[in-house]
Each structure stands twice: as C-alpha cells, then as structure tokens.
Amino acid sequence: MRDTVKQDCVTILRAGIEAVDPSAAVKKSVSVTGDRLQIGGQDYNLSHCRNIFLIGAGKASAVMALAIEEILADRISDGVVITKYGHISDCRKITLVEAGHPVPDEAGFRGAQSLAQMAARCGEDDLVLCMISGGGSALLPLPVTGVSLEEKQETTKLLLNCGAAIHEINAVRKHLSQIKGGGLAHMVYPATLISLILSDVIGNDLDVIASGPTVPDRSTFGDCVDILKRYNISSSIPDSVRTHLLEGASGKRRETPKPGDPIFKKTQNLIIGSSIQCLEAAERKAREIGYNSLVLSSFVEGETREVAKVHSAVLKEVISFGRPVPRPACLISGGETTVTIVGGGKGGRNQEFVLSCGIDLAGWRGAHVFSVGTDGTDGPTDAAGAYADWRMVERAQELGLDAHDYLKRNDSYHFFKGLNDLIMTGPTKTNVMDLRLLIAT
Amino acid sequence: MRDTVKQDCVTILRAGIEAVDPSAAVKKSVSVTGDRLQIGGQDYNLSHCRNIFLIGAGKASAVMALAIEEILADRISDGVVITKYGHISDCRKITLVEAGHPVPDEAGFRGAQSLAQMAARCGEDDLVLCMISGGGSALLPLPVTGVSLEEKQETTKLLLNCGAAIHEINAVRKHLSQIKGGGLAHMVYPATLISLILSDVIGNDLDVIASGPTVPDRSTFGDCVDILKRYNISSSIPDSVRTHLLEGASGKRRETPKPGDPIFKKTQNLIIGSSIQCLEAAERKAREIGYNSLVLSSFVEGETREVAKVHSAVLKEVISFGRPVPRPACLISGGETTVTIVGGGKGGRNQEFVLSCGIDLAGWRGAHVFSVGTDGTDGPTDAAGAYADWRMVERAQELGLDAHDYLKRNDSYHFFKGLNDLIMTGPTKTNVMDLRLLIAT
Numbered sequence: 001m002r003d004t005v006k007q008d009c010v011t012i013l014r015a016g017i018e019a020v021d022p023s024a025a026v027k028k029s030v031s032v033t034g035d036r037l038q039i040g041g042q043d044y045n046l047s048h049c050r051n052i053f054l055i056g057a058g059k060a061s062a063v064m065a066l067a068i069e070e071i072l073a074d075r076i077s078d079g080v081v082i083t084k085y086g087h088i089s090d091c092r093k094i095t096l097v098e099a100g101h102p103v104p105d106e107a108g109f110r111g112a113q114s115l116a117q118m119a120a121r122c123g124e125d126d127l128v129l130c131m132i133s134g135g136g137s138a139l140l141p142l143p144v145t146g147v148s149l150e151e152k153q154e155t156t157k158l159l160l161n162c163g164a165a166i167h168e169i170n171a172v173r174k175h176l177s178q179i180k181g182g183g184l185a186h187m188v189y190p191a192t193l194i195s196l197i198l199s200d201v202i203g204n205d206l207d208v209i210a211s212g213p214t215v216p217d218r219s220t221f222g223d224c225v226d227i228l229k230r231y232n233i234s235s236s237i238p239d240s241v242r243t244h245l246l247e248g249a250s251g252k253r254r255e256t257p258k259p260g261d262p263i264f265k266k267t268q269n270l271i272i273g274s275s276i277q278c279l280e281a282a283e284r285k286a287r288e289i290g291y292n293s294l295v296l297s298s299f300v301e302g303e304t305r306e307v308a309k310v311h312s313a314v315l316k317e318v319i320s321f322g323r324p325v326p327r328p329a330c331l332i333s334g335g336e337t338t339v340t341i342v343g344g345g346k347g348g349r350n351q352e353f354v355l356s357c358g359i360d361l362a363g364w365r366g367a368h369v370f371s372v373g374t375d376g377t378d379g380p381t382d383a384a385g386a387y388a389d390w391r392m393v394e395r396a397q398e399l400g401l402d403a404h405d406y407l408k409r410n411d412s413y414h415f416f417k418g419l420n421d422l423i424m425t426g427p428t429k430t431n432v433m434d435l436r437l438l439i440a441t
Numbered sequence: 442m443r444d445t446v447k448q449d450c451v452t453i454l455r456a457g458i459e460a461v462d463p464s465a466a467v468k469k470s471v472s473v474t475g476d477r478l479q480i481g482g483q484d485y486n487l488s489h490c491r492n493i494f495l496i497g498a499g500k501a502s503a504v505m506a507l508a509i510e511e512i513l514a515d516r517i518s519d520g521v522v523i524t525k526y527g528h529i530s531d532c533r534k535i536t537l538v539e540a541g542h543p544v545p546d547e548a549g550f551r552g553a554q555s556l557a558q559m560a561a562r563c564g565e566d567d568l569v570l571c572m573i574s575g576g577g578s579a580l581l582p583l584p585v586t587g588v589s590l591e592e593k594q595e596t597t598k599l600l601l602n603c604g605a606a607i608h609e610i611n612a613v614r615k616h617l618s619q620i621k622g623g624g625l626a627h628m629v630y631p632a633t634l635i636s637l638i639l640s641d642v643i644g645n646d647l648d649v650i651a652s653g654p655t656v657p658d659r660s661t662f663g664d665c666v667d668i669l670k671r672y673n674i675s676s677s678i679p680d681s682v683r684t685h686l687l688e689g690a691s692g693k694r695r696e697t698p699k700p701g702d703p704i705f706k707k708t709q710n711l712i713i714g715s716s717i718q719c720l721e722a723a724e725r726k727a728r729e730i731g732y733n734s735l736v737l738s739s740f741v742e743g744e745t746r747e748v749a750k751v752h753s754a755v756l757k758e759v760i761s762f763g764r765p766v767p768r769p770a771c772l773i774s775g776g777e778t779t780v781t782i783v784g785g786g787k788g789g790r791n792q793e794f795v796l797s798c799g800i801d802l803a804g805w806r807g808a809h810v811f812s813v814g815t816d817g818t819d820g821p822t823d824a825a826g827a828y829a830d831w832r833m834v835e836r837a838q839e840l841g842l843d844a845h846d847y848l849k850r851n852d853s854y855h856f857f858k859g860l861n862d863l864i865m866t867g868p869t870k871t872n873v874m875d876l877r878l879l880i881a882t
Contacts, residue, residue, distance in 0.1 A: 295762075296755055298762075301750055306744045312740075313774075316644070317739060317740060323735075324765055
C-alpha cells in the first residue's frame, strides 16, 4: 500500500508539473496560421508588423523564449532575455543573458540595460513579446538615474528590517526602478506589447509577479514618502533615494504608469501558467487513478507546521466522517508556506510540512502526505520534497530516529533521508510554488 | 448585507449550541417507559435494580444531572455531582458540590471523597449513572494514598516545564489518581456503570475527556518511570510520587484498569454531545437559510493566526473559483486553537482568529468570518467571540484603529469592541470547543 500510494503521488505530481511546463504553456497559448498570430484568444495580423522583438526575464523565461522561437521562427527580428545562471535554453535568434538570483548582480544590470536599449528602439508598428516568470524582479535590476544598485538594495534592507509590509516595500522599489511597476511597458510604448506570464505568486497578482514590469502601478511617490515617515527611516535611507522620492512627490519626477494610462491600451498581460493549472491537472489525474480528489486551496500560506496541523485536521475529518470527500480521498493544496528556522538542521518547507503532518497523523490508519516544490527544489537541499504515511513516527522509531526531535531542529532532510522518503525530481524548469497531497486510502 | 450575514452567523451558532445543550442531549439519549430505561439504544430493566446512583463531575454535569432527575424522578437513590463554582442547577435528589476549576481546591477534594465513598457502597445490582463533562479532571482531585494534592500538582508542573508530551503527562497523572484512568469504574464495580459524556476534546478520545475516569488506561507504571527518566526529573519530583511510581513499576501497587478488564463488561461509555453534533447542526441550519455549507474539520488545532491563514486561503478559493463549494458558501470548522501571547492586550483565541482572518481577507469582497467559544466565553473576556467582514481593516482605519497593531499586541477584544463586532452570548451552559464560520456571499 505504502509504495503504491507513494507512486500515485509521484504520478499526480508529474501531471501537475506537465500542466505548467513553460514550453508547453507557451505553445498552448500561442499559435501562428499564415500571417495570423493567435495569443490567448486574440488575433494579431503579422503582415502589419514591422519588427517582432522577443524580451523577458525570469527563471523559466529562456525556455519560454525558445518555444516562441520555435513558433515564430524567422519572423523574430531581435531579442534579449535574462535568466538565472544555469537556466538557459537553445535560443538562436535572440541574446540570452545569465545573471544573479536571488541577489542581483552586474550581469543582470548590463542585461537590463540591453533590454532597455532594445525597448527604446520599438516603434508604433512593432510587436514586443515579453516572457515573464518568477525571479524576473531580481534579474532586471535597473535603478532610476542617480540611484545606484547598492543604494536601492540598502533601502530594501532597511524597509525589511523596520517591519514594513510587502506592498509598502514594493511601492518604494517600483519608484526606484526604471523597469518595475509598468516601467517596461512605458519603455516599449508605442509598440504593441504582449506579456506571457508564468506566475509564481499566490493569487497571481500581476503587479507582484516580477514586480509587474508591464502592469499599471497604483502606488505613488506620495505613498513612498508616507512609508518612510511611518517607519521613521527618512534619515537613514541613502540621500539619493530620499531626494528621488521627495522630488517625485513634489511632481519633479515622472510617476509610474497608472491604471487608465494610454500605454496599457497597447499592452496585454496573459497568465499562461500558474498554481491553478497545476492543481487542477493534479486533481484530474488523482480522479483518473481512483481518488475522490478535491482542491482545498491555491492560496495557502503561513508557518509550515501550523499549516500542516490544519491540513491534517481536514484529513482526520475525511478518515472519521468521510467529509469533505469520502475515501479514497486526495486533498490538494497549493501556495507556499514559510519556515521560522530555530534549529540548525537541513530541510525545506515541503519536507517540514510532511514531517509535521506525519507526526499529527501518527496512527491515523490510511493517511498519507506528500509535498513538493514544483521547481524540483525544496530549501537548500537536493530534494523536491518528501512523503510520509501514518506509520512514519513508528518506522522512524525502529530506525532510532525521533520525529519530534528532527522537527524541533528543522532537520526534515536528514529525517526523510533516513526513512528513504525524500522525493527527488531534479530541476523541472518551471515554478508555480508548492503541491501538497493528503491522501486517505 | 453586513448586518444580515452577522445575524445569519448568530442564527447558525444558536442552532449549533442547541444541538449540544447538556439537558437536551441527556433527554435525547435517555428515556424511561415503565420499568425499561433506554440509554443510547440499550435497554435496562429497572425492576432488577436495587439502587440507582447519580454521580458525575464537570462544568455541565449539574445540568446533566438535573435532566436525569427529571427523567427518573423518585427512582434515584442518592448521588453526588461536583461542578465548578456558579455552575450548579436545581437538583433536589442528589448532593451538588461546587469546587475550584481549573485549579483544584479543598472543596473538590472533599467532593471527590464523598463520591468515592458512594462508589464504594455500590453493589452488583446497583445502577450508576455518571455525568461527565469538560473540567471533570480538575473537579475530581483524589490522589493515591501517600501523595498529597500539592505533590501531585507539583509533579504536573514539572512535567509541563520539562517539555513532556500531553499523553505522557496524562499517563503519570492517571497513575497518581484514585479516580482518573478508569479508577472510578474500578470503584463502582461490580455495579453497572453508564457514563454519559459531553466531550470538550478534539477527536472525543474517551481516555482524555475528564482524564477518562470510566475508561481503560493503556499506560503503565513502567511507562511513568520511563517518562521520569526520559526528561531527567526522577530526582526533582516529590519523594512520595517517585516512591509510588517505582513501587508500582515493581508490581507492589495496583495498576490502572486495562482494556479487557472484566469491570468494563459492566461499563458503558456514551458520548451524548460533542463538537460533531454542534458542527452538523450548524451545517444544517446554514443550508436551511440558503448557504452551500460544508464542514471542513472538527479537529482544528494550532497557533490561531496561522490557522486563520489556512481558513482564509480556503475562503479565497471559494471566492475565486467556487470550490470546494460555490457561493453563497458557509465553511464550518471546530476544535480549539491556541494563542502564543506576546503582547499585553486582551483577547481570546476566537477574537484573535477573526482579527487575523479579517486582515487576510481585506478587500475580498463578500468575505465574512465569525468565531466563538461554544461555552460563551473566549479567553479572559466577557465576549464569546467576534465577527468581521472584508471591510474590517478599512472600517477600523476610519475609526483610527490599526488592525495589524491590535493583532501584534494580542488585543483583539478592544479592537472588536471599537468596531462594535464582539459577539456576546452569556454562558451557554455547554462546551464543545469552538465554532468557526467563513462565509462568502
């Protein structure tokens, strides 16, 4: 039973990941028939296009760009796409730049400059296809004139330390960047811009994914100045940053493009893959192989071991009372949890989730848990996640491993290595956060 | 809309609480026709009974006993029931004792002695009806001979501080008590014993509710000695406790009654009310007034604000994708969360749950949250819980209240007092933990 269910989990995971394969997702959304380019249900007449430029940034963007090359072949005029070191593809028509992530580096800065220069060349009759995916923000570092990359990073650090909310930090960062917060759309205008987006954020907020380079920004310079005041950091941020924001608030700098700005009449943002597609494909596959499957939520966040308790609580309800779905049941959830590290162990949020659930569900006959990062990586480990069933604690004891102790030390990796229950997928080339399965046979 | 939904929540709550009213629950489970007493589907011929004794302990037990008096009237020979100060009823045939809870006191000790004396009088042809409800453990303090109440309490405190698990603490406590862990069943034997139980614990584990006075105990003296060793507290516990446990482990003391012990052939344990009945009644009422209602889980536990995030995540799924149920939806959960207090504010787990959800769901049009303690009390406050909707943060801002700040200070009570969104029910005379409703209109 154990091995069968574990194998089922891997089968369901594979279906989920296939549904968000960046290349397949691009090819599902984009097609060419003669001179007609169809993207996301809309038609573009290529005979009216002077140039087609292919740009983008993100961990999956080189793979997405290659899919576009395969579709459009020689019609592409030029392009530049920035991706993380080791994440390149076989693109031939365009320039691929490898750069630093999650910490931006000089290569990213130079890549962003090339991309900005290309955007500036775009004219009214040009079509720009932009491949956006997770990591795009760090890979496109282009601060406003007068502010250095270091000064921008120092500001972000100060905001993080003073307890500012994430939307406040983003408001400031967008106002210190030439690209984020709609900046890229502004550069490309008056060309037609189509962004194909692989979302790695909860809720798929367009202005959050890669900091929304092609999306209107609702925040203002005035908000930024208020945020500095609220957290009392006006005097501690770099002079250049303070000057830029104050001048912006007094109308001396151009605002980020707002909703309703004419540039967005020529901009289309299209999410081609996200947690939703992954979870729904997993749900279909689970049903196909015999489970009553149910997506609980794609919005899951919070402290991993507490999130695990609530997931376990729902599976206990399934086992005890056959609801919200009867057995054999497969509950599915997505999103991304966090781990507050207190121990010196090795692990990741998915492995810790499974370890926590395994403890909560000890003795709950027929309970199985599986959780993986869809990119194939969980924390600083070589595993994608882990698997456990209701005998995890007992099996560990037989091997001399104390589950509670490993959890306390955040050492889920070595725990599951000992149990031979790490899930290894290798890099999947996509990322739509996590996939969790809770099964009651 | 706001007031309508808030009113709906109160209506659903009322249906849930009615379903676990201790008096109604007893009357639903117990009836007399001539000489036939029917309890939980079983028949007892009262003409074969010499005496009927009515005993019990717990916060709802005096009310349960009164219901039995109303059913059996003059057939009751004698009885003693111990309840918390202020929780008495109008019983006339039996002795009601008021005692200390959650900290046991001398009155409880004397009450437990009276109860033990009555149990010792029971013969083979007697019937003992035992009313167990939450709080029964603290209200029945009767340590084994040679160990004082203070020494037992000191041992519990040491176990709590050294990080022992709750089942380990309970194993030791059961072996230091004459009543817990099946002790009461042992005293009553060879009379017939029927326990009517109102459960206030997650999963309704019979050996946990009131420390299982009428239920087999799987733990042993040997386990207790292992626990002292494991946490290295053998030398710090009182001498009397160490002596008792070591003598027990070497076979010189009577073990607690184990599964299969003949006394349990004459013992019946019947859960007459629990979170399940409350949640299911709430689910029916919600459906009746037009919601697609769904019980998510009766097993919910964990740190309140993290548990809130997962509940909010499921409601976001409802609002975004109409699953696991379509709108208008009412998700229902039970169990009991915990709050790690870091601020100096005033509140309770239910109010903090609603405050957390209100923040998570800000701007999620149509989202409503409601959470209450079914006993009518939430933490050290006069409120049972609170209500919020998707405009909570905004409404609070208009009143100059910062929701994040109140959450940070664990000050949910003053926050909802300011918003006029505390839910006040007064004491409900029952307790089946919490009732949470998440509604999407």
